[in-house]
Amino acid sequence: MNWFMRWFHRFGSPVWFYRIAGKWLPWLSGLFLLLFIPGLYWGLFVAPTDYQQGESFRIMYVHVPAAWMSMFIYVAMAVCAAIALIWRMKLADVVLICSAPVGASFTFLALITGSLWGKPMWGTYWVWDARLTSELILLFLYLGIMALYNAFEEKRTASRAVAILTLVGVVNIPIIHYSVVWWNTLHQGASVSKMDAPSIHVDMLIPLILLGLAFQVFYVLVLFLRVRAELLDRELNTGWVRQLALEHDDD
Amino acid sequence: MTPARKRRLTMVVLLVAGVGLAAALMAKAFQENMNLYYEPHQVTAGEAPVDHDFRLGGMVVDGSVRREEGSLTVQFDLTDYTDTVTVNYTGILPDLFREGQGIITRGRLNQSGSFIADEVLAKHDENYMPPEVAESLKKAGKLPDGEAQ
């Protein structure tokens, strides 16, 4: 446990994180392009058309990874919230609040692409589909977190408030999702919804996985950029930021 | 035990008991039959309300869809393989409405025992595959279209 705690504390140090994240940025950018470009090409041009939905199913390659990320980021934020509340780790606060706009953007993207997909499939831009509705509620959870953070003037209080709200939200997300699914089957054709996992052809699956990974890397990339900026802002009056500014003056 | 410890223990016990009770109630809820719609045999048995809208679910009988000339009125039969109810609907049917597919309608019964629907709902399935695969699945009789039987 000793090495773990040492690593944990070092990881919580803003200086250390600022430098490491800076070194990682070019690598992450490269990895992102390496996953994103082939994934997109494969998804949009190589993968076969769908038997029922034709070409319009291809919007899935943006929609599904965005929806995955919208949920993944919230869980990541909840983990940060727990770390921030239990160990009072400054970096966890920063990662939590910097993730919120990224998560909200992915949720928004999932909603927009979902409704664009709905137009050819359901004949209308918006259907009160269970997953679309859950995404919409998730978007409001993200917006609530951001609004609460901005309502406080002092950043430390704001971070604690946001951490509590995020944890309350993560307990509620499964309940909200389940209730929306139930509500939806109440209003839609319950007998035709499949109970087992959705099946997908392998040629269509590979680009989906590539793009899923690409979105994941993109999140980390954007998160690092935001966290670096936020750290500089919060630690404006500390020695290491001054030193950094002096280093850049020499350039 | 020190009072602080004792209090913390009580709190943990209360938390566990509360979450456990909630889980037990949830489990009980799932055992209950949460009917979302009536089936045709319940309608013919007279169990469905006559003074109130309700949902009716079933399979569209093959070859039963009759469209009225020059209007949007459609008539089709819904079955649960025990009994059959005739449904009248005026409006645009969803794209994925087809014969042999499970659907849900909402409306109420008229005096002659047929169902006047205000709303017809169908869902696309969650399978994504190229047309050739769908074709071969259909030959093997495994296409998910007929899954709701």
Add this chain to the structure above:
Amino acid sequence: MNSPASAFFAQLRRDLLVAFRNRSEALNPLMFFVLVTLLFPLGVGPSANLLQTIAPGVLWVAALLAALLSLDSLFRSDYEDGTLVQLVLSPQPLGLLVVARVFAHWLMSAVPLLLLSPLLAVSLNMTPRAIPVLMLTLLLGTPVFSVIGAIGVALTVGLRRSGMLLALLVIPLYIPVLIFGAGAVDAAASGLPVTGQLYILAALLVLSLTLAPVAIAAALRMSVSQ
């Protein structure tokens, strides 16, 4: 030292007494509930069939909004006059005192609304067999509104203008209760069994009563320490 149980009842008694002295204020959520319900026939027209269809949803949404608007008085005046700091500093478990406070608030704001709901249900032409279910679901659901809402109030009580923010934070968390509450009444109106939904509402009530006090206590500590 007093036992936690006697602290709970002392807190409950004190809060009920304060609420009773300001009883005109306690009637406001009720009036709001009636007025919002009244808006629907005026807005969508007096068609009996239509009103019958939307009645469960309308009554539940009106109850939700009334609960939301009544929340502001939960901690506001105590925060302003410093009583809240006393509450947080008390040697008794804060979560327990908070439950007493929320319970008193629920008795004063939600119970009158619950008792009046059959009248409004009749005015919306709701099927008589659904009315007991409406009251039962409101009995199980409105405490959840109060408890979850208290988390939002505890988080925002230190802010100057928090009304809109509170709605944004709390409404998404209210959705499951609304869905199962209105769903149960709707099912009862078309003669379907509702025990499943009632069990789920009871589960939500137990779960929120168990977990929310922890969050409320943490949020109150955050709010008074700023």
